[in-house]
Amino acid sequence: MMSMKFTASLSCCVWLVMAVATAAQNAPVLDTSGKALQSGVDYYIKPAVTDSGGRFTLIDRNDSCPFYVGQENTSGPEGFPVTFAPFAEGETVVRESRDQKITFSALTICVQSTAWKVGETDSETQRRLIVTGDDQNEGISGPARNYFRINKQADHDGIYNLQWCPTELCETCKFNCGVVGALVENDKRLMALDGSIPVVFERA
Numbered sequence: 001m002m003s004m005k006f007t008a009s010l011s012c013c014v015w016l017v018m019a020v021a022t023a024a025q026n027a028p029v030l031d032t033s034g035k036a037l038q039s040g041v042d043y044y045i046k047p048a049v050t051d052s053g054g055r056f057t058l059i060d061r062n063d064s065c066p067f068y069v070g071q072e073n074t075s076g077p078e079g080f081p082v083t084f085a086p087f088a089e090g091e092t093v094v095r096e097s098r099d100q101k102i103t104f105s106a107l108t109i110c111v112q113s114t115a116w117k118v119g120e121t122d123s124e125t126q127r128r129l130i131v132t133g134d135d136q137n138e139g140i141s142g143p144a145r146n147y148f149r150i151n152k153q154a155d156h157d158g159i160y161n162l163q164w165c166p167t168e169l170c171e172t173c174k175f176n177c178g179v180v181g182a183l184v185e186n187d188k189r190l191m192a193l194d195g196s197i198p199v200v201f202e203r204a
């Protein structure tokens with residue numbers, strides 16, 4: 001009895017140590033001034049290269065709710081900042097390749113929240129659009145559609161891409177993971193999976 005208890009408590013603590021060690025391994029995501037991204041702080045997301053649209057913003061795709069995640073047509077002062085909320089409890093730093101909720105700091109006329117969510121598949125391109133709203137357990141258990149990760153681009157400090165692959169929420173799930181990229185529809189720059197747009201984060 002004693003030894004069983006000991007084994008159980010030992011495995012708990014080994015697991016805890018491993019979890020903490022794994023978290024510490026991921027480098028912080030850096031903003032354009034080289035500082036670590038903080039949870040709950042406003043940042044603009046913008047393309048790392050010129051001539052590929054402006055800051056990320058809310059897009060009225062079709063005169064109806066919800067708003068979609070997209071970009072301004074040109075670089076400039078417009079657009080809405082976002083905040084990050086890491087899935088890992090108590091985490092205050094946004095780390096590479098970890099899952100977090102991304103939410104626009106903006107109010108809209110829609111009842112939906114402004115959190116990013118993997119939405120419907122575009123019929124023309126078969127790409128999954130990024131929409132705003134809270135995941136209500138849509139098809140996948142839990143709020144997995146609301147969690148995105150930031151991956152460092154190889155050999156480019158401070159340049160990242162955004163990916164949907166929420167394995168922290170469900171380790172055994174086989175997600176059809178995808179990288180976020182632009183999808184131009186009726187001259188509107190929407191965001192959808194299965195593309196790629198290198199981005200930087202600018203503190204608002």
Ligand SMILES: *[C@@H]1O[C@H](CO)[C@@H](O)[C@H](O)[C@H]1NC(C)=O
Nearest residue numbers: 061062063064122123185186
């Ligand atoms: C916009 O809404 C109209 C009316 O509901 C619909 O016919 C049209 O297909 C929609 N367009 C897009 C791009 O979703």
Ligand SMILES: *[C@@H]1O[C@H](CO)[C@@H](O)[C@H](O)[C@H]1NC(C)=O
Nearest residue numbers: 057071072073186187188189
């Ligand atoms: C970009 O331009 C198109 C076409 O003029 C317009 O419909 C769209 O609303 C513009 N996007 C933004 C974010 O202003």
